Amino acid sequence: MANIVVPDLKTQFHQLIACPSVSATDPSLDMGNRPVVELLGGWLESLGFNVEVMPLKGSPNKANMIATLGGKGDGDGGLVLSGHTDTVPFDAERWQSDPFKVLERDNRFYGLGTSDMKGFFPLVIEAAKSFLDKPLQKPLIVLATADEETSMSGARALVEAGKPRARYAVIGEPTGLRPIRMHKGVMMEAVRITGQSGHSSDPSLGANAIEAMHKVIGELLVLRKEWQQKYNNPGFAVPVPTMNLGCIHGGDNPNRICGHTELQFDIRPLPGMQLTDLREELNKRILTIPQDNKIQVEVTSLFPGTEPFEQDAHSELVKAAEKLCGHQAESVAFGTEAPYLKSLNIDTIVLGPGDIDQAHQPDEFLALDRINPMVNILRDLIGRFCL
Incomplete structure (x- = not known):
């Protein structure tokens, strides 16, 4: 893996979206996410990250990935940038283009997972590149999970393993560049x-x-x-x-x-x-x-359920995100993996470049004018919590 050349941001989008990783309660539609995890793991390892792939019990074609750069490895501090690698099923006949091919049109990237939320990972990698030659005092951790759209089994496996160990986490779900500190359970x-x-x-x-x-x-x-x-x-x-x-x-x-x-x-x-x-x-x-x-x-x-989530409004992470985004932290109605990371004693917010209105919809897209602002926010957070 170490000799893999990490492609440019646009090519990363193309390759990630081209890897089908649908998770569904219907077994005939359900897929694994291993190709996505291995693709990400190869890129991150080439950048110097230590990559751990965690297959899910009973589902060898599904796995979480924890990639760590810098720090002392003692779990004291550090920042997790987290996303899920699965997508929902899709109605191909309702799409105007191939869901698995990124189409650039109207200053947008169209494709299944561009907004929710494979498109977060190329932005994380772009931000991380700015710190490859810097001595990170606290670890930068890139976390990629499985089955968020169905059972949350990837997040549950992390809690069971007690991983990752860090102080802060940002989950890049589509929030329109607004920090989220609360959501309901389900x-x-x-x-x-x-x-x-x-x-x-x-x-x-x-x-x-x-x-x-x-x-x-x-x-x-x-x-x-x-x-x-x-x-x-x-x-x-x-x-x-x-x-x-x-x-x-x-x-x-x-x-x-x-x-x-x-x-x-x-x-x-x-x-x-x-x-x-x-x-x-x-x-x-x-x-x-x-x-x-x-x-x-x-x-x-019908499934174990996901707890409600609330991060203290006075958390250093919340305050930093509010300043960077120019918005007060809000709430959303949809659920995320945040309560699972929070249960690992990690201060957590949800903050991503996409829009929830695009999630689970035909012709899902990510607006190109969201990319640079999100990368800049991530760079600032890495600098604040890892250097």
Whole structure:
């Protein structure tokens, strides 16, 4: 790897976008991210970084990468520049160009992942080049993760391993060059009810799962109202926790008593609300609803969930980012890997050049006039926290 020539910034964009790395809950669409990680690792190793590739357990085609430059290796201080290497699935017929080929048009780079968020890495490398001949007293760490768009399994693996060790971190998700210090968490839950089917002409022959679910939905709406009365954070555009009843399936025919139904919903809690407490309350409220003895109710999580995130407004990192960006740190509604890095005792902000409005959309793009400002911000942060 050491003899690899690191291409220019534009070529890095082309090569990264050309490496498909879709992560999806549908196994037929899910891919690995190893080619992206190995490409980045080769470039960074050529620049003098010490590169560690961490395959995910049970998924050898998926891996995290930790690349470290300078510092004493004792975990005391340093800056992490972090991004995920996977993208969401795409509808090729809705794109005006090939999602895996960078198209430069209208002062933009078009391509899948240009904004969210492979396009962050060439900017990190461009900023890091300014420090290759400087003695970094604290480590500069480039972190690339897997599966952020689905299970967060890459971030979870880092927490389990206790890596990386540093003092500060910037996650380059699309924030429009505005520092973000708070976001809501997310839970995705399901209630499954098994009743007893039978002929609809005689309700006593069965137990209707849809009618039982009606009671559950009523209780969920009561609980949602209670949470929204109890929790409020004016720092968010939607200042209360939300609960969305997303999809429901059940039954098979109008003249048959429904024997099974399932409701799936999400909850987006505010900072200060713990997922374990919320799940405990859900179980307490739903599983104690009086039901026919022929009815079985199960509450289950569709994925482990991501905690809400909040970084202290007075953190040195927040203050530095606010000064560099010319904006006060804000909140966003979408989730990131920030709470996982925060759990490793790393002061963390989310700050990137893209726009969330472009994420997960056909013809995703990164505006070219965002590149130099982001590189300059990264150079300033590296100089402040690593030199």
